[in-house]
Amino acid sequence: MPDNKEIDQLSGVETTGHEWDGLKELNNPLPRWWLWTFYITIIWGIGYTIAYPAWPMVNKATAGLLGWSSRGEVAEDIKAHEDKNQALVAELVAADMTDLAATPDLRRYAVARGASVFRAFCSQCHGSGAAGATGYPNLLDDDWLWGGSIDEIAATVRYGIRTENDDARFSEMPAFGDFLEEAEIDAVVKYVFSLSGGSIDQATLETGRQVFLDGCASCHGDSGLGDRDQGAPNLADAIWLYGNDPEAVKTTVKYSRFGVMPGWDERLSEADIRAVSAYVHSLGGGEE
């Protein structure tokens, strides 16, 4: 209102009428450059919302004329990274895996790539340190159910264990609880532990051995050393997939086990399968 207009005596500038302890605020206009910068930012902002995704619509925001998206940017980054590794990947896919040690650079790449594949797809069961868990094999040791050469590991990874795939590792132990007496089962469990140094009395040894030779030796071998062709575990060593404990072994004998591992041939690329096999092979138990 013109009536209330108050001019500051000292500077000749209009005041806002606000007063604090006698101090009045001058109503100086904004500097020109500031004002123009402000207008330019508005114009810029409008242009920006047209060029880039911005306005929320019912289902999604406007896409923007430049077609940029953060997802697209990530995809580009991944693509750029893969392009960079293309030569190594091609080399890895073509390589003779049994002779990987002869090409240290390729091996280093395969192991590093395999480590990240392992963490993403394998660590859920085998653990981030590959130490496994009860029922999930420890990949750090020197014991292999199906073979520890790099190609055998790759075959296991590719087709899985007890899957629908025709090439999958497959074996099934009978549930001996259906045929054997409780006492016979106890005896054979004691006998199995005696193979790796467990104490046993003579009578149980006789019974246990007989039961073993009749029912178990066809797969696990007369000395209990197992058979990798059938995936029959070595029973004479110190490694127990389901626990170093008579009760656990008894459960296995009685009801059998049926551990499965998915096949990865459809989910992982050939390079990833080879890489993760090289990684697992490098963990400490790799065989020739």
Add this chain to the structure above:
Amino acid sequence: MSTTDPAPSLYAARVPIFPRRVSGWFRRFKWVVMIVTLGIYYLTPWIRWDRGPSLPDQAVLVDLAHRRFYFFWIEIWPDEFYFVAGLLVMAGLGLFLFTSALGRVWCGYACPQTVWTDLFILVERWIEGDRNARVRLHKAPWSLRKFRLRITKWTSWLIISLATGGAWVFYFTDAPDLARDMLAFGAHPVAYTTIAILTGTTFLFGGFAREQVCMYMCPWPRIQGAMMDQETLTIAYRDWRGEPRSKHRKTEQAKSAGDCVDCMACVNVCPMGIDIRDGQQMECITCGLCIDACDDIMKRLGKPTGLIGYLALSDEAAERSGSTPTPIWKHVLRPRTILYTTLWSLVGIGLVYALFIRSDIDLTVSPQRNPTFVTLSDGSIRNIYDVRLRNQSGNAREFHIHLSSDTILRIELEGTEQSQSVVVPADSILLQRVYVTARPQDPAATADVTEFRFWVEDLDSGSRAFKDTTFNGKDTE
């Protein structure tokens, strides 16, 4: 205050300064400092230093891409950055020391702003003439001659600036390669951008901003005020000798006048455009040119030199009364400067010591604790260790890894087929997985924790290094 007074302006327009040519001891000293410092700056990147086939052969190189800093025989990796930090601490303490003893010697002689401005003024004088000619040219309206002189001057400045910015990037990449690439317009855009920015700042700071950089941009003049005290040697005007100043030497009143003839020589040569006779000023960079100018006049008048000179403010009383002032060594050697020297030396000795005890084998051992141990099929207990070996030299080195312990432990290296030797490529770190195994009957297999020592030996030089670590046995309750 009357209502018509305009609000006081906080803006001070620059008063152009046209320093006059001067000759004398300080001027010569400044030329020498300029040649030495600029020589070091421009030539250092071109010094070669052989480090073997796979390392750069540039004596001083900040290799940002590979995170290496090369300084002649010293190579610093990022984890050794404390050496650089130590050098910065020494540089700081050195400044404190010099400032507390000799005032703003850094500003006056060694600061890049001073050196480059000096160079720019020199070029300006060659092209446009000395002070009076430059003042005339400044006041003259634009003409073909003024235009020609200005263009020549600016072009010369620009060439110096380009050389300055250009030299900078040579510290970060192999200089001959980069120079070749740059001439072929094939160098990295970052190189061109850096050169452009530094060329621009050199041109502006050396050609136009000059003393304003010291007065308005630089914090150092304010900090230096705190580093100086009454005992500090600094440049001052002996007013007790010079006052009252008088231009009229032949008249009667000149008999009672001081030595100062008010010739303005000290003001005309000052690159900061101040009058030293006004006393200590924040603007004074103590370049000593006023001393040269005044001494020259005093000699011509047959009077003793030193009307303007280095003195400590604490000596004023003694000088005024005509008695002998404190000797210079007493100003320089006092608790404050001795303290700075001691601190400076301690840091320096520490750095040199650290440099010499730096092992040329760098070994780190990280035990893998996920899981803490692995049971093998024969019941053996195995622990896994990630051993990192660093090879800072320019040649591949072969290292032998073994262990020592009070009990029986076996060592095996992943992927080496029974061999206990690994080859670490030049200038890199090798990660080697190492297995340590105790058989079931060995005490370490059942002991909770067994201590042992990893040894690494360079088979060629015989130098060794070790790291203590532990072995986890199977928990037998």
